[in-house]
Every structure is written in C-alpha cells, then in structure tokens.
Amino acid sequence: MRELTLKHDDGSRDWVRLSASDLSSDDQPRHWLVMVRNVTSEIELRERNALLTSVADRTNRAVIVTDRDLTILYTNAAFANLFGYTPEQSIGRRAEELLIGPCTDPATVDRLRQCADDDRGIEEDVLVYDKDGHELWTTAYVKAHRTRRGKVKYLFGLLTDIRETKQLRSLQQLIMSSLASDLSITTIADQLCRRVEELAPDVVCSVLHVDSDGLIHPLGGPSLPPAYSASLDGVAIGPDVGSCGTAAYLCEPVLSQDIDNDPRWQPYKAGPLGAGLRACWSSPIKGKDGRVIGTFAFYFRECRGPSPWHEQIVAACIQLGALAIERQEVRSTISQVAYHDMLTGLPNRARIPSLIAEAIKACPAGGHVAVAFLDADNFKDVNDTLGHAAGDEFLVGFANRLRAQIRNGDMLGRLGGDEFVIVLQNRDPLEASLAAARITAALAMPLTIGKRQVPMSASMGLSLYPDNAKDIETLIKQADAAMYKAKRGGRATYRFFSADIDKLAEERLMHSTALREAIASEALTLHYQPQIRTRDGAIHGVEALARWHDPVLGEVSPSKFIPLAEECGLIEQIGVWSIKLACQQMASWRRARLDIPCISVNLSPINFQNVNLAAMVAQILAANDLPAKMLMLEITEGVILNERATVIATMNELRNMGVGLSLDDFGTGYSSLSRLAQLPIDELKIDRSFMRDFENDNGTRAIVTAVVRVGQSLDVAVVAEGVETEPQRRLLAELGCDAMQGFLFARPMAASAFSRWLLDYSAHRASLMLRQVGRALAQAGSTEAERKPRPSAVAAG
Structure with missing residues (x-):
C-alpha cells in the first residue's frame, strides 16, 4: 500500500492511497486488483495533528487530553517533564489516578469536572502530585470538546506550574503588605504560618524568635497546641533542645524524622506528640549580621522529611521571616530608647502615663488603682560622695529591690534621677498601704556598692484612682506631693495624698521660686x-x-x-x-x-x-x-x-x-x-x-x-x-x-549682735577671772598670815 499525489489538470493535488491484490492462480495469467482511495482529508488531518503535537511539545505548559470518562488520550512533553510520566505511562490511565493525592482539594476537583457545563472552560488553582508523590501547585484550565450534536467527546486540560510565579510570590506579597500595614510581628508570623499551611496542607508551621540572650520566644504557630507554644517561651537554645533550639544553636537546619525517639526531643516531645505530630524540620533564620534571630519549622504527621516543595517554601520564608524579625528588633530598639530608661531598663517618663492608663482601663468596676511616687532618700549623698558610677549602681540596685516587691499586673517605671513610680493594680487603700509598708521594709536593708554597705530607703507618696483623681496627670502630681510630705515626716516612710497636701505642694513651689x-x-x-x-x-x-x-x-x-x-x-x-x-x-x-x-x-x-x-x-x-x-x-x-x-x-x-x-x-x-x-x-x-x-x-x-x-x-x-x-x-x-x-x-x-555678745562675754569672763585671781590672792594672804608665829602671853606681858 502506497500513498501518492495526483495532480489534476487544474493544478490541484489530491492524496491517494493505492492498494493492489494479486488475483491470478498458478495456471492462469496474472491479474491484479488495484484499489485507489482519496485520503487527502486524512493526510491533512494527520499532518495537522503532527504539527499540533510538535507545537504542544515545545510549550512549557502541560497538556492533557482525555475522553469524557477522564481516560488519558494524549499528553505532551511538558506533562512528562512536570509530572514524570511518559506518554506510554500516561495514555490509557485515568487522570485522577496520576494527579490527585492526599491533600488535593476534592471541591476544586469537582469544580473542574463541571467544565462540560461551561463552554468558556474552567480555571482553578489546584494542588496535584507528580510520579514521585511530590506536591505541585498548578493552575488547571479545563475545557470540553463537543461533537456537532453538542455531546462531550474530549476534555482538554492545560496545567501551569505556579509554585514560584504565584504561590511563593503570594507569600512575599503577604509579608510586604503586612509590614506596610504596620502589623505586629506576632500577627505577621501567624498570617505567614496560615498561608504556608494552605500551600503545604500536610505540614504544621511555626516561627520562633531567638533574642540576643539566646532565649526562644514563640511568634507564630496557630496550628500548634497553645500550651506547647507557651512552654517554649524563655527556653534557652542549645545542642539538645528539640529541632528549633538545636538549629538555632548550630546555625544549620535540623531534621528529626522521629520525635518520639530523638534524644534531643525528650524533654519537649509531649506537646507535639499529643497533637499527632511525629517529625520536625527546623531551619535557622539569620539576620544581616549572621546572628540567628529565629527559626522556621515544619511539623509532619508522619515520620518523614521535607519534599522539594517544602524546601522551596522554607527558602522563601526564611528570607521573609528575617525581614519581619529584623524590622521588629529595630522597632523594639527604638521603642526601648524612646520609652525605657537606659540605666534600669524600666519604662521612662514618656511611657509611665500610658501604663497608668492601661491599669485604669483594666480596673474593674468599683476597683482602685494606686499610683506610688518614690524618691530615694540618700541618692544625692551616694552620688555626690562616691561618684556617678556608684550612683548608677545604687539606682540599679534600688530598681531591682522594687521589682522584687511588685506582683503580676503591677507596673514599675523611672521618672528620672532617683524618682520612681509604681502602679499598683486593683488595690484598695488598705491593700495599697500594706504594699507600701512591704516596699519600705524591703528598702531598709543596706546595699553593697564595692566594699561598702550603703543605707537605702525611700520616701513614698500614694494617690488613689478614682478617690483622689481620675486623670493621670493629677494622680502623678498628687502622689508627688504626698511623697514630699513623707520626706518632711522623717523619710523612709510613706504618706497618702490628702487635701492639705495640695497646699504643701503649692508652698514648696512658692518657696523654691522665692x-x-x-x-x-x-x-x-x-x-x-x-x-x-x-x-x-x-x-x-x-x-x-x-x-x-x-x-x-x-x-x-x-x-x-x-x-x-x-x-x-x-x-x-x-x-x-x-x-x-x-x-x-x-x-x-x-x-x-x-x-x-x-x-x-x-x-x-x-x-x-x-x-x-x-x-x-x-x-x-x-x-x-x-x-x-x-x-x-x-x-x-x-x-x-x-x-x-x-x-x-x-x-x-x-x-x-x-x-x-x-x-x-x-x-x-x-x-x-x-x-x-x-x-x-x-x-x-x-x-x-x-x-x-x-x-x-x-x-x-x-x-x-x-x-x-x-x-x-x-x-x-x-x-x-x-x-x-x-x-x-x-x-x-x-x-x-x-x-x-x-x-x-x-x-x-546677727553679726552686730554677736559683736556685742562677744564684748559682753569677754568682759564677763575677764571679771570672773579677776574675781578668781582676787580670791586666790586673798586665800594666799590668809594662808601666809596663819604661818607667822604669834607672841606668847608671857612675852606679851
């Protein structure tokens, strides 16, 4: 059988297919049956299909054609490159068998199946899997091909890999948008984890911050047990501190494929195991200076390691996490300088009013907030005599004494110099008095500076919200006035604000001006x-x-x-x-x-x-x-x-x-x-x-x-x-x-009076001395007279 081209008189051409059959027998002349069939349309269709296949094989998008039952009829070269299935391995198999995996969204697949009802076709982002079981995020466009009678004959699918171009870029856009919106670091970390868990539904994500002291602080992990996350706060990194603490310590990724039996996880494994998490892969987040500032971790529900898609996500998230954490550290540094005292680390004058406002806002109906104003009694003596370095050491020790005496919910700040403020949350007058007495007693112990025992005490004034005032400025002013009353009362004591103290404060201002x-x-x-x-x-x-x-x-x-x-x-x-x-x-x-x-x-x-x-x-x-x-x-x-x-x-x-x-x-x-x-x-x-x-x-x-x-x-x-x-x-x-x-x-x-007194005193003293001399001379004369012999009676006679 051969295919030939026939040229007509008008110049047109047709393809024909010749087939010949030998009809002769051995004892007869040879006879042939030649059949000629016009196959022009078939040849044109075949050439068109070859052209289409050539074009399809040169595109970077995966093409798949199935019948109405989703049995694969055709795949292009890009499909083989993306999913790992050759045409021979694909054709004849059902599309779901090759592409759908454990985390593929069934609802998305159902929507794609409805392409027969929409002549425009349907496009969806869908998570599918390759031959090795690795995750692939694709945009799938599916359109039905119909017969002349309108029946669905073929389904045409076009799949585009969107892992880097869309999904990872969406992470960048999310973080940049959050940073631009001035959201808190915990909100950003939480959003990042949630988005990552959408891109990799088989993982649970967490972000930790590692501070300058090497302590861990959870930032994001919405799918982790809250109690487990809370238990990590303040844990020091080290060579045997789970995956995250170890990764931060070693400055390199750490994979634990079996948390239950990993010795690094023994003190911490109860939390993840209780949540059904069996493996953990953690990577360090490094700042521009090379210091580890956090970790980014994937928890798995099976004993396994990361896939290439997981590695791509983590590579992107480490950079984004570094950007967010470094920004937060810069903001914290700025806030520390602006709102905290550099010597003691306490909230400063600019921050204290907002602390009082927070305490008032949290105060229950009928409750009280006590504002205590403290002034160190002997700071000037220490500073003036031992020097400023010793004065600084004194103030730090003073602040530490105060820290040790306040309870959770109370707030301590330094106004400046030797002046401090304590906000006592939800304290009535009696409770505030007991707290003030306890603080006064704690300050009574001397402080050791170098080799010296330096006395320590404070004068304290207290004002109560809402009894004395309801606005913050007045509360501080009243506590300050009460403190001066405590100083005048002998120091090392405390006083509550009362109406007469206002007069004393006004008097003090008037006296200082005068x-x-x-x-x-x-x-x-x-x-x-x-x-x-x-x-x-x-x-x-x-x-x-x-x-x-x-x-x-x-x-x-x-x-x-x-x-x-x-x-x-x-x-x-x-x-x-x-x-x-x-x-x-x-x-x-x-x-x-x-x-x-x-x-x-x-x-x-x-x-x-x-x-x-x-x-x-x-x-x-x-x-x-x-x-x-x-x-x-x-x-x-x-x-x-x-x-x-x-x-x-x-x-x-x-x-x-x-x-x-x-x-x-x-x-x-x-x-x-x-x-x-x-x-x-x-x-x-x-x-x-x-x-x-x-x-x-x-x-x-x-x-x-x-x-x-x-x-x-x-x-x-x-x-x-x-x-x-x-x-x-x-x-x-x-x-x-x-x-x-x-x-x-x-x-x-006065000088003139002293001059007169001195003259009088000198005259009086001289008079006394003369009398003393006179008495001495008289006594001496009397003694001499007694020593002379008296004439005897006989001689006298």
Missing part, C-alpha cells in the same frame, strides 16, 4: 553662734549659719530651705556665698580687734567636687587678708564614702593651705573609722541629736564617749553641738570634750 530669687539678689544672711572651749571657757570659734527672711514668706527655717536648696540644685551656690560673706565678716571683726580664732562655714559634698574650690577659697582669703587657719570648712559625714580623686585632692589641697576641715554631724551617717583616719580632718562635731538623751540615756552617753575618744586618738578637736543645760556641759567637760556650742551659751545671732 529661694532662687533670694540667692540671685543676695537676700540671705548669716547668723553666728559661738563655740566655747571646755577647759577655760575661751572662744574656740564661731559657726556661720545661713538664715532667710522673705518679705512675703517671713522667716523660713533652715530645716526647710536647706533641703529645698539640695533638691533644687542651689546648695553649692549657698556654700560659696557663705564662704565669701563669712570671710568678709571675719576680716571686719579682726579690724575691730575682736579675738576670734576661726570661723566655720558649712559646705555640701558637691562643693568638694569643684576642682577650683581650693583656688577660690585662696582668693577669698587673700581678698580679706585672712590667714588660712582662721577658716574652718564643715563637711557632712557622707564625704567619708567618697573615693573620687577630685574630692580627696580638693580636701588635701585645702588642708595644705592651712584651711581647717570639720566633720559635721559625726555618728549619724556613714561612719567608717578606717576611712576617717585617712582623711585630712581637724575637727569632729557631735550632732545635736545626741544631746537630747545625753543626761539620762546610757546608750547615748556611750556613743558620745566613743566619739570623744575617737577624736582624742586621732588628735583632732571634738565639738559638741546642741548643748543647752548645765548638766550636759558638766558631763562633756568630764569626758574631755574640747568645745561646746548651743543655747546654753548663745543662740545664733
């Missing part, structure tokens, strides 16, 4: 109180004491304005002013030929941090033509704590000049005998508080005796303050105290 004006206009004055030598009653010296009389406020006690000056940062200015005025007055008394050995001026430890203090004192002395020995600078006992080179150098420089240094209020603060022996001190002053019980209390008398003995052993003078009675004077004299100062001798007085 004090600044008084210093600027030099409206302060000095009063002078004499110090009397014990052994002979002579003038030991005079102490210059600051006084303030305001035209509006009247006489303001030093017990009010000196602490206020310390709080407002004015105490150093007052110290410098006191030295200048005292030296001017001393020079005036010298010109008047008043015999005053020296004048004492009180300074703050802050003054000694000024490297120019000694030079400034030298200038003041020179300007007033005063010998350095005539100036005594009194410093508080807190200076003993100071290890700063500037302070010690300044003290030594003053001492080398000849200026005396007196340690004021000895025995009430940070007494350290070993440190005291190393300081250039000329004088110790016994605080007036010891004089109250000196006559009747054996313990107080023992302390005073010890101070006198310390002074004697160090060869420094001891001056007792607050002496008001003759028994006190007599007892101090018996102990050998060098000098006394107090109302028994004279109250502090």
Whole structure:
C-alpha cells in the first residue's frame, strides 16, 4: 500500500492511497486488483495533528487530553517533564489516578469536572502530585470538546506550574503588605504560618524568635497546641533542645524524622506528640549580621522529611521571616530608647502615663488603682560622695529591690534621677498601704556598692484612682506631693495624698521660686553662734549659719530651705556665698580687734567636687587678708564614702593651705573609722541629736564617749553641738570634750549682735577671772598670815 499525489489538470493535488491484490492462480495469467482511495482529508488531518503535537511539545505548559470518562488520550512533553510520566505511562490511565493525592482539594476537583457545563472552560488553582508523590501547585484550565450534536467527546486540560510565579510570590506579597500595614510581628508570623499551611496542607508551621540572650520566644504557630507554644517561651537554645533550639544553636537546619525517639526531643516531645505530630524540620533564620534571630519549622504527621516543595517554601520564608524579625528588633530598639530608661531598663517618663492608663482601663468596676511616687532618700549623698558610677549602681540596685516587691499586673517605671513610680493594680487603700509598708521594709536593708554597705530607703507618696483623681496627670502630681510630705515626716516612710497636701505642694513651689530669687539678689544672711572651749571657757570659734527672711514668706527655717536648696540644685551656690560673706565678716571683726580664732562655714559634698574650690577659697582669703587657719570648712559625714580623686585632692589641697576641715554631724551617717583616719580632718562635731538623751540615756552617753575618744586618738578637736543645760556641759567637760556650742551659751545671732555678745562675754569672763585671781590672792594672804608665829602671853606681858 502506497500513498501518492495526483495532480489534476487544474493544478490541484489530491492524496491517494493505492492498494493492489494479486488475483491470478498458478495456471492462469496474472491479474491484479488495484484499489485507489482519496485520503487527502486524512493526510491533512494527520499532518495537522503532527504539527499540533510538535507545537504542544515545545510549550512549557502541560497538556492533557482525555475522553469524557477522564481516560488519558494524549499528553505532551511538558506533562512528562512536570509530572514524570511518559506518554506510554500516561495514555490509557485515568487522570485522577496520576494527579490527585492526599491533600488535593476534592471541591476544586469537582469544580473542574463541571467544565462540560461551561463552554468558556474552567480555571482553578489546584494542588496535584507528580510520579514521585511530590506536591505541585498548578493552575488547571479545563475545557470540553463537543461533537456537532453538542455531546462531550474530549476534555482538554492545560496545567501551569505556579509554585514560584504565584504561590511563593503570594507569600512575599503577604509579608510586604503586612509590614506596610504596620502589623505586629506576632500577627505577621501567624498570617505567614496560615498561608504556608494552605500551600503545604500536610505540614504544621511555626516561627520562633531567638533574642540576643539566646532565649526562644514563640511568634507564630496557630496550628500548634497553645500550651506547647507557651512552654517554649524563655527556653534557652542549645545542642539538645528539640529541632528549633538545636538549629538555632548550630546555625544549620535540623531534621528529626522521629520525635518520639530523638534524644534531643525528650524533654519537649509531649506537646507535639499529643497533637499527632511525629517529625520536625527546623531551619535557622539569620539576620544581616549572621546572628540567628529565629527559626522556621515544619511539623509532619508522619515520620518523614521535607519534599522539594517544602524546601522551596522554607527558602522563601526564611528570607521573609528575617525581614519581619529584623524590622521588629529595630522597632523594639527604638521603642526601648524612646520609652525605657537606659540605666534600669524600666519604662521612662514618656511611657509611665500610658501604663497608668492601661491599669485604669483594666480596673474593674468599683476597683482602685494606686499610683506610688518614690524618691530615694540618700541618692544625692551616694552620688555626690562616691561618684556617678556608684550612683548608677545604687539606682540599679534600688530598681531591682522594687521589682522584687511588685506582683503580676503591677507596673514599675523611672521618672528620672532617683524618682520612681509604681502602679499598683486593683488595690484598695488598705491593700495599697500594706504594699507600701512591704516596699519600705524591703528598702531598709543596706546595699553593697564595692566594699561598702550603703543605707537605702525611700520616701513614698500614694494617690488613689478614682478617690483622689481620675486623670493621670493629677494622680502623678498628687502622689508627688504626698511623697514630699513623707520626706518632711522623717523619710523612709510613706504618706497618702490628702487635701492639705495640695497646699504643701503649692508652698514648696512658692518657696523654691522665692529661694532662687533670694540667692540671685543676695537676700540671705548669716547668723553666728559661738563655740566655747571646755577647759577655760575661751572662744574656740564661731559657726556661720545661713538664715532667710522673705518679705512675703517671713522667716523660713533652715530645716526647710536647706533641703529645698539640695533638691533644687542651689546648695553649692549657698556654700560659696557663705564662704565669701563669712570671710568678709571675719576680716571686719579682726579690724575691730575682736579675738576670734576661726570661723566655720558649712559646705555640701558637691562643693568638694569643684576642682577650683581650693583656688577660690585662696582668693577669698587673700581678698580679706585672712590667714588660712582662721577658716574652718564643715563637711557632712557622707564625704567619708567618697573615693573620687577630685574630692580627696580638693580636701588635701585645702588642708595644705592651712584651711581647717570639720566633720559635721559625726555618728549619724556613714561612719567608717578606717576611712576617717585617712582623711585630712581637724575637727569632729557631735550632732545635736545626741544631746537630747545625753543626761539620762546610757546608750547615748556611750556613743558620745566613743566619739570623744575617737577624736582624742586621732588628735583632732571634738565639738559638741546642741548643748543647752548645765548638766550636759558638766558631763562633756568630764569626758574631755574640747568645745561646746548651743543655747546654753548663745543662740545664733546677727553679726552686730554677736559683736556685742562677744564684748559682753569677754568682759564677763575677764571679771570672773579677776574675781578668781582676787580670791586666790586673798586665800594666799590668809594662808601666809596663819604661818607667822604669834607672841606668847608671857612675852606679851
């Protein structure tokens, strides 16, 4: 049989097929039967089909043709490349048998089968499987081919691999959109996991964050048991911490195909096994600096490993996860700087109002929120004497003490300096009082800084919502006012806000403003109180004491304005002013030929941090033509704590000049005998508080005796303050105290009054001395007369 081309007279051509049959027998001539059939249409159809097949084999889309029963009639080369089935392996088999797998959506398949009802064809994204059982996401377009009578004869399918072009790109779009929408990292991670589980229905997905301390924090895992996810929070990564902790530790993917028997999973396996999860594959998420910042994990319900499609998903998600986590870390850093105190890590002034607002919002009907305002009582002493590094250490220790005392739901913040705020959630007045007492007691224990035990305490004020106020600003203001009342009440205690505290707060503001004006206009004055030598009653010296009389406020006690000056940062200015005025007055008394050995001026430890203090004192002395020995600078006992080179150098420089240094209020603060022996001190002053019980209390008398003995052993003078009675004077004299100062001798007085007092005192003292001399001479004359022999009666006669 042959196929030939016949050419007609008109130039047209037809294909014919010739077939010949031999009809002859052996004994007859040969006869042939030749049949000619026009096969032009068949040849054209065959060539057209060959062309279509050639074209179909060159496309990258898989083509499949089936009959109406879905039996495969044709597949192209792309189908073989995509699914792994050659035409010989495909043709004659049903499409469902080759393509549908365990996670193929039945509803999607049913919709595709309905293509016979839609002449336009149907297009759906569907998850199918290749010859090796691997997942393939495709877009399937299915259209029915009908006969002239409208019956379905063939089904034509066009399948496009959309794993990278559509599905993975959808993950990128999801994350980018979420980041642009400023969603939280947990929301983004949750969305990512849900989308991944749609693309790979046979896995359960999780995203973990690994912080800078190497601790795990769940971000996303909506299909995992909540209790299991919660149990991972705060777990440290390590070489045997499941798949995720190990992957983060080793910085490489970790596959556990059998969680139940994997030794790395033993402490953690109950959660996943209880949820029917048998295997886990975890990959580290790395930041730009190479640090592991998270993990991305697939859990499987069978003991297995990942497929190529899983690997493609994870490769994309690791990059997306790194982008989201790094963005969150940057935001956290910015938030930490903006809303947290860098020293203690606590919420700062900008964040505290919102914390109070959150507490109020969560407060149940009829409940209370207590706002506590705390101020460290002795922070300035520590900071000024031990230095800023020790001050920082003190504040950190202070914050840690407070952290340990608050319960879940309470909030702690630092306003700045040594001021802290505690928000006590759902506390009535009694409960708030108990909490304040507990905090006060916890702060009573000394804090160790270096080798020193530093006292710690706080003054605390409390304001209650809604009893005292309903707005946040007022609550803080009221708690602040109550705190100052606690300070005035003796410190190391707490006070609740009351109506009268508002008046005290207004008074404090008015006083601080007036004090600044008084210093600027030099409206302060000095009063002078004499110090009397014990052994002979002579003038030991005079102490210059600051006084303030305001035209509006009247006489303001030093017990009010000196602490206020310390709080407002004015105490150093007052110290410098006191030295200048005292030296001017001393020079005036010298010109008047008043015999005053020296004048004492009180300074703050802050003054000694000024490297120019000694030079400034030298200038003041020179300007007033005063010998350095005539100036005594009194410093508080807190200076003993100071290890700063500037302070010690300044003290030594003053001492080398000849200026005396007196340690004021000895025995009430940070007494350290070993440190005291190393300081250039000329004088110790016994605080007036010891004089109250000196006559009747054996313990107080023992302390005073010890101070006198310390002074004697160090060869420094001891001056007792607050002496008001003759028994006190007599007892101090018996102990050998060098000098006394107090109302028994004279109250502090203005310079002119002191001049008159000194003249009177000197005259009185001279009169006493003359009488004593007269009595002594009279007694001596009487004794001499008794020694002369009297004439005998006989001789007289």
